[in-house]
Amino acid sequence: MKDNNKQRRLIALTSILAALPLSLSAISASAETLEERVARLEAALAETQAPKDKKSLGKTTYSLGGYIKLDALASKFSGGERPTATVGNDFLVPSTIPIGGASGDVNFDMQARHSRIWFKTVTPTEAGNISSHLEMDFGVNQIGDERISNSSVTRIRHAFVNWQYDENSSLLAGQTWSTFFNVSTLPETLDFVGPVGTLFERQPQVRWTHGLSDGRSLMFAVENPSSGLYGAAGSDAGANAYDNNALPDMVLRYNVSAGNVSYSLAALVREIAYKQNFNNSVAAAISGDDSEIGYGLSFAAIWKLGADDIKLQLNAGDALGRYLGIQGYRDGVINDQGDIELIDQVGGFVSYRHFWTDKWRSTFVLSASSADNPDQVAGTTASSYESVHGNLLYSPVKALTLGAEFIHATKNIEAPVNGDDSGDLDRLQFSVKYDF
Numbered sequence: 001m002k003d004n005n006k007q008r009r010l011i012a013l014t015s016i017l018a019a020l021p022l023s024l025s026a027i028s029a030s031a032e033t034l035e036e037r038v039a040r041l042e043a044a045l046a047e048t049q050a051p052k053d054k055k056s057l058g059k060t061t062y063s064l065g066g067y068i069k070l071d072a073l074a075s076k077f078s079g080g081e082r083p084t085a086t087v088g089n090d091f092l093v094p095s096t097i098p099i100g101g102a103s104g105d106v107n108f109d110m111q112a113r114h115s116r117i118w119f120k121t122v123t124p125t126e127a128g129n130i131s132s133h134l135e136m137d138f139g140v141n142q143i144g145d146e147r148i149s150n151s152s153v154t155r156i157r158h159a160f161v162n163w164q165y166d167e168n169s170s171l172l173a174g175q176t177w178s179t180f181f182n183v184s185t186l187p188e189t190l191d192f193v194g195p196v197g198t199l200f201e202r203q204p205q206v207r208w209t210h211g212l213s214d215g216r217s218l219m220f221a222v223e224n225p226s227s228g229l230y231g232a233a234g235s236d237a238g239a240n241a242y243d244n245n246a247l248p249d250m251v252l253r254y255n256v257s258a259g260n261v262s263y264s265l266a267a268l269v270r271e272i273a274y275k276q277n278f279n280n281s282v283a284a285a286i287s288g289d290d291s292e293i294g295y296g297l298s299f300a301a302i303w304k305l306g307a308d309d310i311k312l313q314l315n316a317g318d319a320l321g322r323y324l325g326i327q328g329y330r331d332g333v334i335n336d337q338g339d340i341e342l343i344d345q346v347g348g349f350v351s352y353r354h355f356w357t358d359k360w361r362s363t364f365v366l367s368a369s370s371a372d373n374p375d376q377v378a379g380t381t382a383s384s385y386e387s388v389h390g391n392l393l394y395s396p397v398k399a400l401t402l403g404a405e406f407i408h409a410t411k412n413i414e415a416p417v418n419g420d421d422s423g424d425l426d427r428l429q430f431s432v433k434y435d436f
Contacts, residue, residue: 066117069433079423091192094385100417129164168211179221179251182300187351190405195367196385197347215257222248230333242274260304268296288338294319307355318342329371344372365389379415
């Protein structure tokens with residue numbers, strides 16, 4: 001009996017030993033398969049991860065910002081009551097200053113239409129960074145009255161895409177500040193635009209920018225054209241805008257930044273053109289159709305004096321027109337023969353900003369512009385403007401600014417109206433602005 005039990009144990013042990021190599025082989029095969037799976041997973045994960053210099057490709061970053069701004073303005077005109085329902089009630093538009101009337105009353109206005117909001121994106125790609133900028137405010141399109149809603153509709157300020165296709169070069173397409181206007185030189189005023197002699201223009205364009213060495217860059221742009229002309233003497237054409245241009249406005253600008261000084265030199269070439277029918281002084285029908293090429297030149301600079309700065313612009317040309325002082329003058333005049341005579345114009349400003357403390361600062365601005373109008377323009381045509389700005393601003397934190405500003409502006413015309421050939425605006429403006 002015992003021998004039989006021993007025999008059974010021996011047979012079982014022999015079977016186990018015989019099966020052991022097969023079991024080990026299966027375990028080894030399973031282990032190899034697991035290692036292969038891990039290797040495949042690691043390879044797949046490595047494929048999904050770009051090299052260090054390409055990890056951010058395709059990842060768009062977004063930013064949202066803007067500001068809320070309340071303006072309170074007390075205005076008095078020397079040459080008449082204030083013009084009603086004009087943008088000149090919200091900010092300095094020198095062409096709207098009345099002349100030839102009795103001194104007007106003081107008028108008080110409040111508005112928040114110059115508040116704005118912007119949205120930006122930046123997307124790194126294999127072809128370079130592509131960024132976009134969309135910005136809106138409620139500036140000049142009021143649709144509600146002051147009795148109830150004080151409503152305004154949105155308007156596009158900026159809408160453009162910028163392709164940084166290599167380290168030093170970019171291509172911009174869309175609407176933004178004209179390349180002719182070095183916006184960084186605009187002084188810090190509470191008034192929406194500021195001095196009468198400044199350039200000021202936003203419009204659709206295509207702009208190429210190329211960085212050079214030593215803080216220098218070159219810009220070239222083609223921009224949307226539009227011609228503004230005074231009508232022929234004795235005609236019913238008036239002072240009108242025309243859209244008969246066959247060529248875009250073209251701008252070449254050179255920028256330099258060296259130490260505490262930065263400046264730009266810009267040249268503008270424009271076609272001034274029109275086509276229409278009008279009646280001349282002898283009531284004969286004349287078909288008007290003409291085109292002239294004009295130019296503009298601008299020098300703009302910033303000189304840093306520690307925290308303080310001096311800013312200036314000097315602008316001249318025979319086709320500044322709508323670019324200068326919110327179209328304080330037209331580009332030219334249509335004479336009795338239906339030809340265009342361009343108008344030589346000059347304008348500019350100098351400003352000084354001083355920081356009294358880290359939280360208190362002031363800006364002082366002197367500005368002027370003038371036009372050499374042909375003899376056939378109407379006597380009420382503007383011949384020159386001057387303006388003075390002085391303010392005191394307080395920022396308890398960087399994002400919040402409270403301030404007061406005094407503005408004195410003068411409009412001069414070619415011939416007296418009721419014995420006056422000039423009119424003044426005196427304005428005291430208070431503002432609260434919060435950037436976010």
